[in-house]
Amino acid sequence: MSEQETIHQFRLRARDWLASHAPATIPSRKDPEYLRVAREFRRAMFEAGFAGIDWPVAFGGQGRTAAERRAFEEEASNHILPLVVFDIGxxxxAPTILSVGTDEQKRRFIRPMLDGSEIWCQLFSEPAAGSDVASLLTRAVVDGDHFIVNGQKVWTTGAEVSDWGMILVRxxxxxxxxxxxxxxxxxxxxPGVTVQPLVDMTGVAHFNEVFFDDVHVPLDAVVGEVDRGWDTARVLLTHERLAVTSGGGTAGGSSGPLSFAGLKAAAESSGILAEPSAQQAxxxxxxxxxxLRLxxxxITRDVLRGVDPGARGSVGKLLQGELLLRGGVLAAELDNGDVVAGDAADELAADVLFTPALAIGGGTNEIQLSIIAERLLGLPREPASDTKLPFRTKPTTKEGAA
Ligand SMILES: Cc1cc2nc3c(=O)[nH]c(=O)nc-3n(C[C@H](O)[C@H](O)[C@H](O)COP(=O)(O)OP(=O)(O)OC[C@H]3O[C@@H](n4cnc5c(N)ncnc54)[C@H](O)[C@@H]3O)c2cc1C
Structure with missing residues (x-):
């Protein structure tokens, strides 16, 4: 790689590399081979200099420009790549650790995420704390040079294959x-971490219940500050909405089965493209x-200039969810309903059945609408009676009952 390489040359190099390295077939997520193929591809990406393109060299990144990263992402969106398992990390x-972590955390954790040797999950939701995640009950108590963590998380994507997790505790x-x-x-x-997969209607265990039973966590594992975890959580949630908005891990993207290109190809092959109603849809x-792309x-341009997108991330997330839902309905219609009647083991049927998930994961549509109403439109805040009282006095919690 020469120092004089222009963005255009970088893009062409990325295009060539992807054409020769994108796996011809990707095993199903249910197949244990998936993980091997995913890790191998991620390592190859890292070695070729296409991982952490605009992240600091000191922590394993390439130290190049955000525009080059964008060029690579655009080229990569023309392929179906086995990268979804790395999306949360x-x-x-990683962006949360880069924003508020210590240098020691950046040195220890970023590079193994980039080369695929360590996979991460995010543990916020609990059975009684989803939309209102600040009501969570999982406790961490200091004992010598450790926290002792006890509690239960749920809907934790990828916990079954994760080496590390970012967990919000009280x-x-x-x-x-x-x-x-x-x-x-x-x-x-x-010791003390138990992961129980939860199978969703696609037949795949996309997420898990995770139990913490006297789990020891070193004191230097705090990301941000003790008792200021909400600030760190907001940083992570902003990155989550942006990751979802950019289509990460979905069957959309510019060429997936639920994209315009994918749907048009399906309509052509089923012969329905000649019908005006299909054309209109x-x-x-x-x-x-x-x-949505514009x-x-x-938003991406703003982020690259260091401008916080704020609540506009919620608009992107809402629209991305709507687009995928529409893509799912269209795919079923263009396929003459075979998707709906088909087996969930069929890849397209599984993609279609997964489309409602985006209206829930990463904050439900209703929560995004409230954020947009309050922070973008300046409408009155939703009334909340429990934001000023000590958590222990909250009558509906076990803490309150204690
Ligand atoms: C595919 C997928 C992956 C996920 N991955 C993860 C993960 O990796 N880690 C993690 O921590 N969590 C994860 N989640 C959990 C997700 O964040 C929660 O499901 C979500 O925040 C909603 O919480 P809940 O399921 O408890 O629903 P609830 O909060 O109980 O909501 C139930 C219903 O009430 C509505 N509602 C609740 N409060 C309000 C309000 N104030 N105003 C209006 N309507 C309201 C909701 O919109 C919803 O329709 C995932 C979820 C899905 C679907």
Whole structure:
């Protein structure tokens, strides 16, 4: 790689590399081979200099420009790549550590995420704390040079294959709910961590229940500050919405089965493309897809200039969810309903059945609408009675009952 390489040359090099290295076939997520293929591809990407393109060299990145990263992402979106298993680590946990972690955490954790040797998950949701995640009950108590963590998380994507997790825990129940939380890095292989897969309607265990039973976590595993975990969580949630908005890990993207290109190809092969109603539906879909792409480009440009996209991330997330839902419905229609009647083991049927998930994961549509109403439109805040009281006094919690 020469220092004089222009963005255009970089793009062509990326295009060539992807053409010769993108796996011809990707095993199903249910197949244990998937993980081997995914890790191998990620390592090859790292060795070729296409991982962490605009991240600091000191922590394993390439130290190149954000525009070059964008060029690579555009080229990569023309392929179906086995990268979804790294999305939470690279899209959410790594940027959070780069923003608020210590140098020691950056040195220890970023590079193995980039080369695929370590996989991460994010542990926020609990059975009684999803949308209102600040009501979570998982406790961490200091004992000598460790925290002792006890509690249960749920819907944890990828926990079954993760080496590390970023977990939000309650460290101080005597202050209002947002002020007594702490973000920790937890070793998912540590004694006392139990992962139970949850199978969804696609037939795949995309997420898990995770139980913590006297799990020891070192004091230096705090990301951000003790009792200021809500601040760290907000950093992570912003990255989560941006990762979802950019289509990471979905069957959308510019060439997936639920993209305009994928749907048009399906309509052509089923012979339905000649029908005006199918053409109209495809045009409507194309307009929404293009509008979202332009909106995302604008947000990405702002992020590259260091401007916080704020609540606009919620608009992108909402629209991305709507686009995927429409793509799912269209795929079923264009396929003459065979998708709906088909076996969930069929890849397209599984993609279609997974489309409602985006309206829930990463914050439900209703929560995104509230954020947009309050922070973008300036409408009155949703009334909340429990944001000023010490968490321990909250009557509906076990802490409150204690
Ligand atoms: C595919 C997928 C992957 C996920 N991965 C992870 C993960 O890796 N880590 C993790 O921690 N979590 C994960 N989640 C969990 C996700 O963040 C929660 O499901 C989500 O925040 C909603 O919480 P809940 O399921 O408890 O629903 P609830 O919060 O109980 O909501 C139930 C319903 O009530 C509505 N509602 C709740 N509060 C309000 C309100 N104030 N105003 C209006 N409507 C409201 C909701 O919109 C929803 O329709 C994942 C979820 C999915 C679907």
């Amino acid at each position: 690279l899209g959410m946990c 460290t101080n129940p005597d202050v209002p709910k947002h002020r007594g939380l702490t973000m920790l890095v937890v070793d998912m292989q540590a 495809l045009v409507d879909f194309y307009l929404l897809e293009q509008s 909106f995302n480009d604008r």
